[in-house]
Every structure is written in C-alpha cells, then in structure tokens.
Amino acid sequence: MRAFSKLTIGQYYPVKSLLHEADPRLKIVLLFFILTTLFVVNNFLGFIFISFFLLMTILAAKIPFSWILRGLRPIIFIVLFTLIIHFFFTAGKPIATFGPLVVTEEGFKNGTLLSVRFILLIIVTSLLTFTTSPIELTDGIESLLTPLKKIKVPAHELAMMMTIALRFIPSLLLETDRIMKAQVSRGADFESGNLFKRARNLISLLIPLFIGIFKRADELALAMESRCYRGGEGRTRLRVLTMRHGDWLIGMVTLLFLIMAIFAGRL
Amino acid sequence: MLIELKNVSFTYMPDTPLAQQAIKNVGFSVRTGEFVGLVGPTGSGKSTLIQHFNGLLEPLAGEVLIDGRRIGSEISALLVRQKIGVVFQFPENQLFEDTVFKDVAFGPCNLKCSDEEIEERVRSALKMVGLDYFEFKDRSPFTLSGGEMRRVAIAGVLAMNPSCLVLDEPTSGLDSIGKREILTHLERLNKEHGLTIILISHDMNEIARMVDRVVVLNEGKIEFDGSPKEVFLKRDDLLKMGLDVPEYASLLIKLNERGFDVPLDLFELNEVKDSIVCALERRSR
Ligand SMILES: Nc1ncnc2c1ncn2[C@@H]1O[C@H](COP(=O)(O)OP(=O)(O)OP(=O)(O)O)[C@@H](O)[C@H]1O
Ligand SMILES: [Mg+2]
Numbered sequence: 001m002r003a004f005s006k007l008t009i010g011q012y013y014p015v016k017s018l019l020h021e022a023d024p025r026l027k028i029v030l031l032f033f034i035l036t037t038l039f040v041v042n043n044f045l046g047f048i049f050i051s052f053f054l055l056m057t058i059l060a061a062k063i064p065f066s067w068i069l070r071g072l073r074p075i076i077f078i079v080l081f082t083l084i085i086h087f088f089f090t091a092g093k094p095i096a097t098f099g100p101l102v103v104t105e106e107g108f109k110n111g112t113l114l115s116v117r118f119i120l121l122i123i124v125t126s127l128l129t130f131t132t133s134p135i136e137l138t139d140g141i142e143s144l145l146t147p148l149k150k151i152k153v154p155a156h157e158l159a160m161m162m163t164i165a166l167r168f169i170p171s172l173l174l175e176t177d178r179i180m181k182a183q184v185s186r187g188a189d190f191e192s193g194n195l196f197k198r199a200r201n202l203i204s205l206l207i208p209l210f211i212g213i214f215k216r217a218d219e220l221a222l223a224m225e226s227r228c229y230r231g232g233e234g235r236t237r238l239r240v241l242t243m244r245h246g247d248w249l250i251g252m253v254t255l256l257f258l259i260m261a262i263f264a265g266r267l
Numbered sequence: 268m269l270i271e272l273k274n275v276s277f278t279y280m281p282d283t284p285l286a287q288q289a290i291k292n293v294g295f296s297v298r299t300g301e302f303v304g305l306v307g308p309t310g311s312g313k314s315t316l317i318q319h320f321n322g323l324l325e326p327l328a329g330e331v332l333i334d335g336r337r338i339g340s341e342i343s344a345l346l347v348r349q350k351i352g353v354v355f356q357f358p359e360n361q362l363f364e365d366t367v368f369k370d371v372a373f374g375p376c377n378l379k380c381s382d383e384e385i386e387e388r389v390r391s392a393l394k395m396v397g398l399d400y401f402e403f404k405d406r407s408p409f410t411l412s413g414g415e416m417r418r419v420a421i422a423g424v425l426a427m428n429p430s431c432l433v434l435d436e437p438t439s440g441l442d443s444i445g446k447r448e449i450l451t452h453l454e455r456l457n458k459e460h461g462l463t464i465i466l467i468s469h470d471m472n473e474i475a476r477m478v479d480r481v482v483v484l485n486e487g488k489i490e491f492d493g494s495p496k497e498v499f500l501k502r503d504d505l506l507k508m509g510l511d512v513p514e515y516a517s518l519l520i521k522l523n524e525r526g527f528d529v530p531l532d533l534f535e536l537n538e539v540k541d542s543i544v545c546a547l548e549r550r551s552r
Binding site: 013014015178179181182183184185186187188189203204207208211212 | 285318321345348349353355360361362363373374423424
C-alpha cells in the first residue's frame with residue numbers, strides 16, 4: 001500500500017513557469033534535438049556546455065533539485081555498473097592498478113563519458129515530463145504526427161488511446177489501493193506468506209479490479225458514443241496549440257546552445 | 268476505551284507540491300457499545316480518519332490506541348483488523364469469489380479458523396445482515412441485487428467477529444428499501460449484539476434517528492462532538508459548513524423560535540407529531 005503513495009506516474013510537477021507554459025510541440029522537438037546532441041558530443045567540454053544549459057533550464061522550470069535526483073535514483077545501479085565495466089575491462093594505457101585490476105586511460109574516459117551522457121539523457125527526458133502534463137504531451141504528439149496521416153499513420157487514434165490510457169492510470173492505482181485496503185481489512189496479507197497463499201490473496205485483488213476495468217471501459221465507450229464521438233475526422237479541439245513569441249525565443253536560445261555544444265564537443 | 272486517537276495528523280503525499288493535510292490534530296475516542304455517527308462535508312477527511320482505526324494508514328503525528336494498546340508495537344495489525352471491522356464505500360466492489368459462502372469465508376480463512384468455525388461464522392454473519400443461509404450460500408455474489416450484494420460484503424466483515432464495525436456511507440446509492448434493510452440490521456447489531464458501530468453518512472435524518480453521539484468533522488478537524496440534540500442545535504454552524512440538519516430538528520427549532528414550547532431532541536415522525544399537537548393544544552387553552 002505504501003508503494004503507491006511513492007509512485008509518481010507521469011511525474012508532472014505542477015507549478016507555473018516559462019517552461020511549463022511553452023508549447024508542448026516545441027518541447028518535444030527540442031528534446032529530440034538535445035538527445036541527438038548528446039550522442040554527437042564526444043568530450044567533456046561539450047558536456048559541460050550541455051550541463052550548464054540544463055542547469056539554467058531546471059532553474060527556469062522551478063523544479064527542485066531533489067526531484068531531479070529522485071528521478072535519477074532508479075538508474076544509479078546501471079551507471080555504477082557501466083563505470084566499473086569500462087574502468088577495468090577496456091584495453092589501453094594503464095593509469096592505476098587495484099590488485100589484479102588495471103584502470104586504463106581509455107576505459108576511464110569512455111566510462112565517464114558514457115555515464116555522464118546517460119545521466120543527462122535521463123534528466124532532459126524527465127524535464128519534459130516534469131513540465132508537461134500528460135494531456136499536453138499527447139496533444140503535442142498528435143499535432144506533430146498529423147502530417148503522417150497522408151501515409152496512413154492513425155495519428156488521432158494513437159493520441160486518443162494514449163490520452164485514455166494516461167487518464168486511467170491514476171484511477172487504476174486508486175482503485176487498486178481501495179480494493180487492497182478492503183481485502184487487507186478482511187485479514188488478507190499481500191506482503192508475506194507462501195506462494196499459494198499469496199496467489200490466492202492476489203486473486204482477491206485482481207478479480208474485482210478487472211471487473212471494475214471492464215465496467216469503466218464499457219461506460220466510457222457509451223459516454224463517448226452518446227456525445228457523438230466518431231473518430232478524429234473534422235473534430236475541432238478545445239485547446240489549440242500556439243507558438244508564442246517567448247516560445248520561439250526559447251527555441252532559438254536552445255538551438256544556439258546546442259550548436260555551441262556540438263562545436264565544442266567535436267574539437 | 269475501545270478506540271483512542273491522540274493528536275492525530277495525517278498528510279497525503281507529504282513533501283511534494285501536492286501535499287494535502289487531511290487530518291489535523293484530531294483527538295477522539297470511542298467506548299464499547301457506542302453508536303457513533305461521523306458526519307462532515309465532502310472532503311472533510313472522514314474516510315481518511317477511519318483508515319486510522321484499523322492501521323491502514325499510519326498517522327504522521329500522534330498515536331492510535333486500540334484497547335489501550337498502540338497499533339503496530341503493542342498490538343499486531345492483523346489483530347486490530349479482526350477487532351475493528353471496516354466496511355468501505357461501495358463494499359460490493361470487493362466481492363470476488365464464485366459463491367456467497369466462499370466470499371464471506373474469506374476473512375475467517377485469513378484468520379486461520381477451523382472448517383466448523385468458518386461455517387458457523389458465515390452462518391451467523393449472513394443471519395446478522397438478514398440473508399437466509401441456505402438460500403444464498405451457493406449463489407454467485409454477482410447475480411444478487413445491489414442491496415443484497417452490499418449486505419453480503421458487510422457480512423464478509425462481520426464474519427471476522429469484530430467488536431467494532433466502521434461503515435463508510437453504507438446506504439449510498441441504494442433505494443429506500445435497501446437503505447432501511449441495512450439500517451435496521453445495524454440498529455439490531457448495536458442493541459442486541461452489543462456491537463460498537465461508527466457510521467459515516469450524509470443523511471442527517473438517518474444519523475439523528477440511529478446514533479447516540481454525533482461527531483462533526485470539517486476540514487480535517489473535529490468541530491462538534493455530542494448527542495444528536497446538542498449537535499443539531501448548532502443548526503446555523505452546520506448549514507454554514509454545507510451540512511444539513513434533520514428535517515424534524517429544523518422544524519422543531521423554527522417552532523421554538525416562534526414561541527412554541529416543543530422539545531428539540533425528537534427525530535421520529537410520531538413523537539414529533541405528538542409534541543406539536545401537544546404544544547398547539549397548550550397554546551389554544
Ligand atoms: N489517496 C489520496 N491521495 C491524495 N489525497 C487524498 C486521497 N484521498 C483523499 N485525499 C484528500 O484528502 C481529503 C479528505 O478526503 P476524504 O476522502 O477523507 O474525505 P471524506 O470526508 O471521506 O469525503 P466524502 O464525503 O466525499 O467521502 C480530500 O481533500 C481529498 O482530496
Ligand atoms: Mg469518503
């Protein structure tokens with residue numbers, strides 16, 4: 001039960017900031033540019049440029065650093081693993097020895113660069129989800145995919161599926177929590193016991209949950225149909241995405257930084 | 268004291284921008300055999316509060332004692348859940364077995380009762396909610412009516428043999444027959460079986476008629492705590508919070524303001540009628 005309160009799906013951090021109000025399409029496109037840059041850049045100077053840029057962005061987005069760090073927690077293990085593998089198992093010029101293990105210069109450089117790249121990658125991506133609500137995100141994706149409709153990509157349907165899925169995740173977590181509490185009140189134990197007992201307890205959670213999901217899906221379909229939903233053809237939108245002057249400015253500044261980072265990063 | 272809360276506070280999602288303090292420094296206790304009504308406007312923290320009674324939520328500050336023992340350290344969570352049975356809102360959503368018998372038996376099974384004991388408990392739990400054992404035990408819970416499903420779910424908690432039953436809006440969404448069925452059984456459980464009952468409800472007529480004591484929660488704090496008469500006399504405060512007052516209480520208070528000498532603590536149609544008739548006769552004399 002405890003686990004659910006710590007899970008922050010979607011991870012949207014609701015404050016008002018320049019970045020929160022920017023057009024989601026801009027943020028998605030810039031994310032792709034930044035990710036590309038991260039893979040092009042190949043030395044520390046380039047990464048210093050990007051880190052500085054991200055630092056500014058985090059400040060502008062008013063996200064506390066503790067949240068950024070929390071987002072990094074799940075990858076600590078992977079980063080450490082990468083570092084160790086590279087440090088000790090890359091051939092090249094030795095710079096230090098620990099017993100039978102030898103650290104090489106190439107290993108040190110590659111390992112650190114790869115780890116930094118990975119950490120920055122996670123930070124940029126989480127910046128997008130911190131500053132963009134799931135609904136804005138799907139709206140942005142739909143809008144960006146629209147040109148692909150010509151080659152039969154079902155942009156609207158994909159976005160609608162994403163919207164519904166995102167909309168249902170919190171309800172499902174809440175519902176799970178509720179049913180779990182009801183069964184725990186009847187003496188069920190989801191945390192200990194042998195396999196057989198746990199499976200039986202899990203059934204007491206899953207059956208009511210699935211009944212609920214099917215009921216909800218049915219009701220949603222009915223509600224959409226009774227409000228004349230019939231696909232994306234000719235449907236107008238409530239929130240029209242617009243690029244404001246500030247957004248263009250954000251885009252320009254970011255591109256400028258990225259170009260500098262690429263130049264520095266390929267020296 | 269069966270249940271005792273000392274300065275309990277609780278916050279959802281603490282240390283995030285979404286933090287929301289749902290319970291603020293609540294002190295409150297329930298004695299064995301009491302019938303307590305817990306009322307409050309939407310979002311006042313009623314459902315959050317009752318989850319502290321059986322250890323589903325741990326208070327951020329303060330402590331919860333059951334029979335004078337602290338949950339977790341001095342009394343095990345399983346024992347607390349056996350002693351304090353909690354019936355959540357729409358409890359029929361927790362049904363999952365293919366027969367009524369198996370579903371009601373879920374609790375006793377978790378308490379590792381013997382087969383004979385389980386059968387005995389299921390039999391008496393179904394009786395307590397007024398369902399015939401032989402008629403219902405082999406039916407699928409999903410073929411029952413809404414009111415019957417709800418009574419089966421309540422029986423599932425009663426089968427744990429609790430000394431206190433906590434119910435979160437047990438009558439919401441039922442028709443008047445379903446409501447009455449559940450309420451009469453609750454009343455009997457309290458009067459005849461000596462079960463302590465804590466009832467959350469938005470229906471003030473229901474509360475006034477059934478309970479010995481009303482606790483009013485508003486924005487996570489206890490605003491009033493007393494007999495129905497004492498609490499419903501604060502009609503203006505209650506209305507300001509967005510709560511109703513029982514219709515009879517409203518009528519009697521208004522008559523009193525106009526100078527009629529009527530008692531204020533009547534919540535049954537016949538008594539109210541008689542007292543008004545009496546007052547009118549006295550006046551015409
Ligand atoms: N799981 C949760 N996560 C975050 N906040 C919650 C959660 N459950 C309740 N809250 C918040 O806590 C406050 C108290 O909610 P609670 O459900 O206890 O109220 P209630 O008195 O039972 O209301 P109602 O009469 O509508 O059932 C509300 O403001 C609600 O938004
Ligand atoms: Mg509630």
